[in-house]
Amino acid sequence: MRFAPVVLAGALLLAGCGKAEQAETPTDVATTTEPAPTVAPTAAMGEQVFKRCVACHTITKDGANGIGPNLHGVVGRAVASHAGFSYSSALQAKGGNWDAPHLDHFLESPMKYAPGTRMAFAGVIDAADRKALILYLESQSK
Ligand code: HEC
Numbered sequence: 195m196r197f198a199p200v201v202l203a204g205a206l207l208l209a210g211c212g213k214a215e216q217a218e219t220p221t222d223v224a225t226t227t228e229p230a231p232t233v234a235p236t237a238a239m240g241e242q243v244f245k246r247c248v249a250c251h252t253i254t255k256d257g258a259n260g261i262g263p264n265l266h267g268v269v270g271r272a273v274a275s276h277a278g279f280s281y282s283s284a285l286q287a288k289g290g291n292w293d294a295p296h297l298d299h300f301l302e303s304p305m306k307y308a309p310g311t312r313m314a315f316a317g318v319i320d321a322a323d324r325k326a327l328i329l330y331l332e333s334q335s336k
Contacts, residue, residue: 235322240330243323250315253334262313267335268292269328284310297328 233239244253250261257264263279273288273296274281285308290296300307301324303317318324 235326235329237326237329237333239323240326240328240333243318243327244330246315246318250313253331255336265331265334269294269297269332269335282308282310282312284308285312294328294332297331298324301327 247262247265251263251265252258252260253265255266257266259276259279263276263281268276269292271292273290273292274285288308292300298321301318302321304311304313304315305317318327
């Protein structure tokens, strides 16, 4: 079996190529496993992401509760505390404040963060989108 090592090397090479193709840009492969975001998330980008929320949420000061509670100044606010909104017991049981890490977990997968939540929303999968969204939520507090 003189050829075996050669064949094996070839297979490894092919496997290596397959990995390189999965990366967003070939130049990233050597330095990082995840492709770096091209632009840093901003509140303005978050405003675009928030379009996924407006069916159920207002964010203006003294805005009405809809299917979900008004989100004005939600960053730093106690969880499940907005006046006049009837929260699920799942969210009420959470306690604490909506700081950025908690919002990030909740928005990634509301049902995983608070099983039984009435927020019927699959989640914002993209981490950069969530970061932008939280910056936007933070900016809507005055
Ligand atoms: C289908 C309607 C719906 C959509 C879409 C939706 N939400 Fe909600 N949201 C709710 C409901 C209902 C609640 C209350 C959940 C509960 O009581 O369990 C809630 C709760 C919340 C809370 C907790 C507020 C508090 O006072 O504790 C935050 C924060 C929030 N939503 C953010 C968002 C964001 C950001 C988006 C968009 C990415 C979004 N939601 C999309 C319905 C929705």
